[in-house]
Amino acid sequence: MIGLSAYFIKIRKTIHNSREAKKVNFKCGKKKSAIIIIIGIVTVAICITVAVIISRAKKKSEATQFIPETATYSENSEETLSEEETVSETASETAPIIKPVGTTAPVERAAPAIPKKITPQKPNITPTKLLNVPFIDQRKKYPTGCESVSAVMALQYLGISISPETFIDNYLDKGRTPYRDENGNLFGDDPRKVFLGDPYSKNGWGCWAPVIENAVNKFIGSNYTVKAVYGSSVDDLCKKYIDNDIPVLIWATQNMAPARRYKTWYITGTSEQFTWITPMHCLLLVGYDDSGYYFNDPLQSKNTRYAKDKVISAYNMLNRQAVVIAPKSKVEETTVAPTTAPNTTTEPTTKPNTTTEPTTKATEPETSEKTTHTEGSAADNIKQASDI
Numbered sequence: 296m297i298g299l300s301a302y303f304i305k306i307r308k309t310i311h312n313s314r315e316a317k318k319v320n321f322k323c324g325k326k327k328s329a330i331i332i333i334i335g336i337v338t339v340a341i342c343i344t345v346a347v348i349i350s351r352a353k354k355k356s357e358a359t360q361f362i363p364e365t366a367t368y369s370e371n372s373e374e375t376l377s378e379e380e381t382v383s384e385t386a387s388e389t390a391p392i393i394k395p396v397g398t399t400a401p402v403e404r405a406a407p408a409i410p411k412k413i414t415p416q417k418p419n420i421t422p423t424k425l426l427n428v429p430f431i432d433q434r435k436k437y438p439t440g441c442e443s444v445s446a447v448m449a450l451q452y453l454g455i456s457i458s459p460e461t462f463i464d465n466y467l468d469k470g471r472t473p474y475r476d477e478n479g480n481l482f483g484d485d486p487r488k489v490f491l492g493d494p495y496s497k498n499g500w501g502c503w504a505p506v507i508e509n510a511v512n513k514f515i516g517s518n519y520t521v522k523a524v525y526g527s528s529v530d531d532l533c534k535k536y537i538d539n540d541i542p543v544l545i546w547a548t549q550n551m552a553p554a555r556r557y558k559t560w561y562i563t564g565t566s567e568q569f570t571w572i573t574p575m576h577c578l579l580l581v582g583y584d585d586s587g588y589y590f591n592d593p594l595q596s597k598n599t600r601y602a603k604d605k606v607i608s609a610y611n612m613l614n615r616q617a618v619v620i621a622p623k624s625k626v627e628e629t630t631v632a633p634t635t636a637p638n639t640t641t642e643p644t645t646k647p648n649t650t651t652e653p654t655t656k657a658t659e660p661e662t663s664e665k666t667t668h669t670e671g672s673a674a675d676n677i678k679q680a681s682d683i
Contacts, residue, residue: 433594440463440494467510468490470490487502515620542581545578547610548573548613549594578599587603
């Protein structure tokens, strides 16, 4: 009897030990699974990090062939323009091919990064004349749409109900940004005819006065006059338009920084070249005083003041071009021969199948701020812009 009891006790111990062993094995299995999951997560994170680093390095390498967006514009730079130079001079990079062969990725955006807002200094100066024009900030929605935003501010000042979106989507002619063909030659559309790229994108480039003139003329009523003005000094614009309560779109540079050449390309389908000037900017002239001009600067603020000498220099470097939108009753019609529209197109230094020297089509803009110029009618200037 005693032996049987001992036998059963032994069996119970064996069963108990077996259960305890299973519990230990189960706990170990859970720990192993958790460790495997953690290792998997860490491995995936490492792979993603490596992929991101490689992608960024590749993009940085591809961008080295272009001017960095954060480039510093120095007056001592050999590429910085002086007022005696014309933007139509042939750049060092030219291509003898007339038509593009294949395409590659588009060139990066022309302008440097959108500048930070300047803390406005409030000098103890009373403006001689200052128009109260509605202000629109382009920075969030239209990072490269300064021309369209400035035009809409002028239109809203006249009481015309229109938004930048309506203007850009329905009336602004848009084209392709410069691109390289498979041989490395640079081609692109004409910024005097279309906006290069997308104003909603940071990679957009911009356009010149004839494009805005044409866009506004698509919808403006017969009671208004729209015209591109070429060659007038800033003081002349103030006397003729600001003093008559008419704001003026002008082409200058961001923060009135020194201008410089960026890229020269062949206009697609032609042998003509165009040189882009950066950091190009369009803003609305709304007032002046003895030593400064006031702007609704869509990259800064309402009634931003810049010193006269800086404005004149930047305006001259962009070929002294402006656009006026005004009621016909306020605009004096002139019969004087119009000023020729600015031209940054030159014939290539080498043309295929010819041994003759090419002729230069570019006209050298006036650079003296004291010289008085006359403006032509909108129709005349449109024709001139299409001829160049």
